[in-house]
Amino acid sequence: MSAQTDVHTPPVRFDSTDLAVDPAELGEFLLGRYVEIRRHARSVCAHPDMWKIEGQPMPEHRQRVFGQLKRLADSGVVHLAFPSIVGGGENPGGNIASFEQIVLADPSLQIKSGVQWGLFGAAVMHLGTEEHHRKWLPGIMSLEIPGAFAMTETGHGSDVASIATTATYDLDTDEFVIHTPHRGAWKDYIGNAAQHGRAAVVFAQLIVEGENHGVHALYVPLRDDNGFLPGIGGDDDGYKGGLNGIDNGRLHFTNVRVPRENLLNRYGSVNSDGVYSSPIESRGRRFFTILGTLVQGRVSLVGASTVASQLASTIGIRYSLERRQFPIPGSSEEHVLMDYQQHQRRLIPRLANTYAMVFAQEVLLELFHQVFSGQADTEEHRQDLETLAAALKPYATWSALDIIQANREACGGQGFLAENRLAGLRADLDVYATFEGDNTVLLQLVAKRLLGDYARQFAKGDLGVMAGYVADQVGEAAVNRSGLRRLAQNVVDFGSTARSIGYVRSTASQRQLLTDRVATMVASLAESLKPASKLPPEQAAELMNAHQHELIEAAWAHSELVVWEAFTEALSRYEDGPTKQVLRWLRDLHGFVLIEKHRDWYLMNGRLSAHRAEAITQYINNRLLPRLRPHLKSLVDAFEPSDDLVRAPIALGEEAKRQEEARAYEGSSLKQ
């Protein structure tokens, strides 16, 4: 017999319409620490010259974006991260806060600017020394030197350590010789490579006196006014699934020589005697330090995905609040789409997730800023940042695709028209899931960190006994710093099954359910993988592979927890009042939907009874959604969606106007 019949929540509506959300105040709160920087970047993006022209053919689109890039350079909104000695703002967090808004203009422009300043420029900044900065950064900042970040090869994407391009030191001429040995070693998918790039930071195996010191980066001029320089060739990646305003392409090098000084040598130098040295002894750590600069791209994508989700939610929800379809029985009116339960189910939880992402990005940005501004640039903070970015980048990019798609489908045929932007946004953001670290690969990094933390914690304990778990409550500081709540919550107290829906409603209980799940999954994995340490490498890898799916599930559960924590932490900071009440429902909805999604786990592990698991769905559908329903307009208005940023006609009252016209016609025809 179905539990549904027992725990049925009658569809009586709790009237929440007397609560008034203050969108202006909430909007300010959402813009967070970087409120002014974000508003300024938006104002730059709001100019019609910066708008994406949907459906513009690729060649014109590329040209347009290149022109817009120049405009960004002139506006200075892309210079916030650079050193003050070259006129930068030395504000790494603010820089990303600014960057993430550019998706509102055109995702192609955003990613192209990410290539120029976030990858190419940032590589010179982070991997080079002051001499390099003075020499190249001014031209990079002004766009005098459009450049490429030439790391990925056709043969090796996620596995950077295996790239095959070489940079061999030639003692006789004091130069490096850059060489592409075969087709698989061509640099591929490189933004700015097909057309606009004048130079590139090229990643290659650094070979000195026959010895390979691993992957390093070199500054390599690519083109002058006459095209490619001698020894350099390439190819156009051509039309892509989206982001066609960017000239992605391929590059190959045939014994191309650059001066020794072009090695970006912060983490590895070669002197004129041909002697290699590095401040980081371990080759592995050096590699990960050099790759550490990539974290900026991941942080940026979390922000971009969040802003895109805000835009998509705004368009979908505004249209759904105006569009009517099917008559209300016993009335001459038609239902507004948003009054349908299924429509609420599709869009409101995704709005909650959008809010959660806004807060999660703020936590990530704070940690990023602390590390990259030097305020807290320790190894531990860097590792926390890596892990948090690796957890949030998959979460945010996949969530954005999900949010955009749900809103596009909720708008029906209108959603498919390019002018309403959802389809283009979906296409452009598609690749966010696989570039800058494939989501699946990143989640495995997270899982390894979780397992590592777990092992350290229990280095001398009995891994198999979960009941031995010691409560290790950590202060807010640790949570805020890393977004990584220590997993050892006091699950001891939790043993019994949740007995009431009231129980699940509390913040502490939601936290416990979400945390306990991660902790238990990690413990179980640690137990399963325990034999690996005693196995030969092949067999250890095989054992790991046999649990790869679980590893990724555990990492994802961790991402969910971190995002929920961010929402909760933000909620705790909000001033008491009706807006906070509505925000709490939104956070509860977010938590409930997560718990509902993993009901199977909670049931299998005795954390929820069947009765309560069922009640969660009823509570979502017949309590939380109706309560939030009257506040949707305010909740998207808080995103400060000005007309020149939203632009989609269906989100700007087009539909309401048509309905008025229809009503006027019907009225007049009745009178006749």
Added chain:
Amino acid sequence: MSAQTDVHTPPVRFDSTDLAVDPAELGEFLLGRYVEIRRHARSVCAHPDMWKIEGQPMPEHRQRVFGQLKRLADSGVVHLAFPSIVGGGENPGGNIASFEQIVLADPSLQIKSGVQWGLFGAAVMHLGTEEHHRKWLPGIMSLEIPGAFAMTETGHGSDVASIATTATYDLDTDEFVIHTPHRGAWKDYIGNAAQHGRAAVVFAQLIVEGENHGVHALYVPLRDDNGFLPGIGGDDDGYKGGLNGIDNGRLHFTNVRVPRENLLNRYGSVNSDGVYSSPIESRGRRFFTILGTLVQGRVSLVGASTVASQLASTIGIRYSLERRQFPIPGSSEEHVLMDYQQHQRRLIPRLANTYAMVFAQEVLLELFHQVFSGQADTEEHRQDLETLAAALKPYATWSALDIIQANREACGGQGFLAENRLAGLRADLDVYATFEGDNTVLLQLVAKRLLGDYARQFAKGDLGVMAGYVADQVGEAAVNRSGLRRLAQNVVDFGSTARSIGYVRSTASQRQLLTDRVATMVASLAESLKPASKLPPEQAAELMNAHQHELIEAAWAHSELVVWEAFTEALSRYEDGPTKQVLRWLRDLHGFVLIEKHRDWYLMNGRLSAHRAEAITQYINNRLLPRLRPHLKSLVDAFEPSDDLVRAPIALGEEAKRQEEARAYEGSSLKQ
């Protein structure tokens, strides 16, 4: 404590490599009843002139598709459904089997041909009489008259009954006057409307002597060589999220007059005295009969989605069998992507689903053919067909998007390049989820039918008592006819919880789990909605709305069941041998993944123990996936993916060639 540690299935590989799948024999089987027709259509699509040029600008793309359309007309592959008196094949099932292949050429071409022959032509055929057929079908078939199917309006998509365009009979001139009263009544999203359409079947409220007889269809000339005819205007829908080879547009009519004979009057006529008559008395039934012609479009989309899923699976799986990334510990080789468990988890269940869809489409096509060929054109069969199409269209279109996307992501950056087709396929098929009946709306139709069947069955029983459920095993005939297995399986015997994984492995148990879920959900819904019959319409609608999410879930569960049944029925027909063994694993995987997905329900309702629910995942990951792994190449080869149909370079050995080159280089550099 996690159940995972208890029921751990060790990752020992069952070696299934000694089984040889016969792709040729399996391929023949997959092509089903219409094997020759399908192969012929594919051969037409394989010609380079028929290929989509990815990234082609919209104007050129539209022109190219129009030229290809002419080629299709000349080939005759689109005339199979038409009456023999005008040279058609009178083979409705074969016609769709042919049509569904065109997605391999270009989805725009497929949908444009669907507009011309499947909607515009089919409307003349199904809603008109012999006189209309003789007059217009030859020109429609030859493409002399490119035409539009003008039903949807900007203001009303899913709710066709509320369209506002009128066709008013003028007794004085013996004409109908077609009129668009306001902007919301413009015909919108209409294929062939923006450019190529010379005529249209226009749906309008038929008004005779001041009385509205509801929605009817009229044949209306649109353009001559000089453009729109007097009184007709329109607009271009412009760039869309996909399908940009089709000239979707808007149309409006200002007192446009057509002769009385242009009313397609099979289901409703007006004589020259201005008297309306219809062979169908009930206005509601008449409306649904007229709309019944739309079922053909839905059946077509199931087929198109299936073929697109075959293509996507072929591309993703072939690349994953060649592409290598990350070294195998203790080896100089790198792992093939498909050896990673998570990669298997992403792609193999979706291949299983693709197979399931192939078989489900065959069941649907059989029923469609029986109804539309007149072999079994009864009211009951029509209703079964409507319901089955309403269940499978959402299933197939959403599954296709999911399958294409998973394969695109599994191919990383290569998957995003347009030349590898996955991104374009995803974009083109996106709108399949919301056109030809929005998926969410169709699932509600299914739910209503399920509730209706349930109510009839228990008209005099006690709805609240599930235990009273009577076993009503139906013969294969009924299953084959409608794909609707009667829901009243003998759940009485099922009371106890499944105790072993062996239990779940049997076909009967999978069926029982899936069937029982639908039956229980429907029964529970019926109970919840029982009060509706005694409530005033507004309140009844509100009660219904409070369960809308559950209604849609129940309908979706039914879709899953029907598709699983189709796979199982096909398996039972397959000759014993190794191919059948592998197909059985594939079907088991399909069933297990469905049960795993709904574990929460099975647990909440006491149908599976926690232990067994967990064992299902282990069995999928560590038994079924490794067993299927060696047969993936054969399983996609069975789709008969010729190079000129696949075209994506990554699916045609490009990557293997690069790796050979890299290996040759590494070998030679070692020798140096």
